[in-house]
Amino acid sequence: MSAPSPHAEEGESLSGAAMTGGVERASNGGPYTLCGLAAQAARRHADRPCITQGERRWTFAEYWAQVRALAGALAARLPRGARVGLFMANRAEYLLLQLALERAGLVRVPLNTRFTAHELSVVLRDSGAAAVFHDSATADRVAAVAANFAAVWWRPVDSGDEWAALAASRAPLPAEPEMDELCALMYTSGSSGQPKGVMQSHRVFSAMVRNMLIDRDLRGDDVVGHVGPLTHAAGTYFMPWFLRGAHGVVIEGGNVDALLEAIERHRITAFTCVPTLLTRIVNHPRIDAFDLSSLRSIGYGAEPIPLNTLEKAIARFGHVLTQNYGLTEALMTVTTLAPHDHFTTTADNRRAPRAGSIGRPYTFVEVVLRAGDGTPVADGEIGEITIRSEHVMQGYWGRPEETARVLRDGWLWSGDLARRDGEGFLTMAGRSKDMLKSGGFNIYPAELEAVLTSHPSVIEAAVVGLPDADWGEVALAYVVLTPGAEPDASMLIAHCKPILGLRTPRRFRFVDRLPKNANGKIDKPLLKTQALAGSSTDA
Secondary structure, eight states: OOOOOOOGTTBBBBBSSSSEEEEOTTOOOOOOHHHHHHHHHHTTTTEEEEEEETTTTEEHHHHHHHHHHHHHHHHHSSOOTTTEEEOSSOOOHHHHHHHHHHHHTTTTEOOOTTHHHHHHHHHHHHHHHSSEEEEEGGGHHHHGGGGGGSSEEEESSSSHHHHHHHHTTOOOOOOOTTSSEEEEEEEEEOOSOOOEEEEEHHHHHHHHHHHHHHHHHOOTTEEEESSSSSTTTTHTTHHHHHHHTTEEOTTTSHHHHHHHHHHHHOOOOOOEOOHHHHHHHTTTGGGGGGGOOTTTTEEEESSSSOOHHHHHHHHHSSSEEEEEEEEETEEEEEEEGGGSEEEEETTTEEEETTEEEEEEEEETEEEEETTTTTTOOOOSEEEEEEEETTTTEEEETTTTHHHHHHEEEEEEEEEEEEETTSSSOOOOEEEESSOEEEEEEEEEEEHHHHHTSSSSTTEEEEEEEEETTEEEEEEEEEEEEEETTEEEEHHHOOOOOHHHHSSSEEEEEEOOOHHHOOOSBOOOEEEEEEHHHHHHOOO
């Protein structure tokens, strides 16, 4: 790709920002946002490869020039603070827009490409999105909802002339955003089943990047494979490696075959993924056909890793695995388990894996395990993970009550339970809610139950999670039908799929009644016990 070098920008008038030695500085003289740091990195690594997607490639200079052009065009079209949806498959344009929106003072709203039209509509309505950038992979959902959002500025990035015009803009840049201005709304479902927009400021992203640069082994000569959805952790992790000067390879399709081929072709040295993908990699029937010798670092997280997957990965790749625990509300970086910490020595002097461990807190993150009354628990006891750090969210968009429930006295209550050993390593003990994690995505039973019970043949439904070697967890739905209705899982799948998409239950058990506890509520712990035991008896 051709674009002017950042060197040519020195001395330009930027309407509220000034170039000093080729680096943009915040107009108020305050601390650098990532925009300023990115400009500095782009100058330092100007001629080095920055992004590759297929046959397309950008140097650092070309990437930053493109970001500036897009930022100016977007700021000229949209008011500061406007929310902008990104609804596209893994592609370089996502990474260009990600930083362009930040530089323009606009708010990024990542939209999962697996969203159904219904899910897309819910998030667009809640966020009040003013614009959505999309591509051919999501065009069907866009076509289904666009007429209901006439005020939204819809722009494809892979067809027509609109994208080229934006990328060629020479509109002036606005003032660089302040650290506490809103940077992104990243949606996560709540226990009520309604999605919640997690408010993340520029300060949050800067703190997350600092955490990664200090405590993770990121190198300037890395070639990083971005295989997971860029709307999730893969996109968030782009910037730390960018500041180091690493080369990012966007892997289209996000599947194992595409990743293995890319590792061999581009000599990829590092990638991050969910354990589900790692399980597929180590069990791939043709894994020996690929040259994977360039790999030196594999990050994983978002769900528990099966022990057999961990052992197979270490046996094949060596001690290159890094576990990461985080959540959207405390952006991705809470605790980490370094490669050399994956094993411990037992009392009888055996070397054993730290099964279920999520490591120890990042340097600039405080973690305290607490009982329900807020008092810290002793080592070895289970408590809820509470977090204090600059990378904790500002709150939930438009939901002050839910914000107050999880942000208390400067601490974020995660809803996750863990125990700590004498060395400070945390081990997950479960979740305080009924949330499932399947394929790296959060699934909430209440949302599934609401859709199931909207079917005319369903009286009651209860959803629990089951361990699954491929997905981490899958949803099992216990269903009570109306008299005379025939048990038909395909009928319920057809009913749920248009609304729930990927979150549709994968297993069903039809029962005459659901067990209730003393309060008259469905006894989910009993259902879970029966499910794990493989019981086929009606509950």
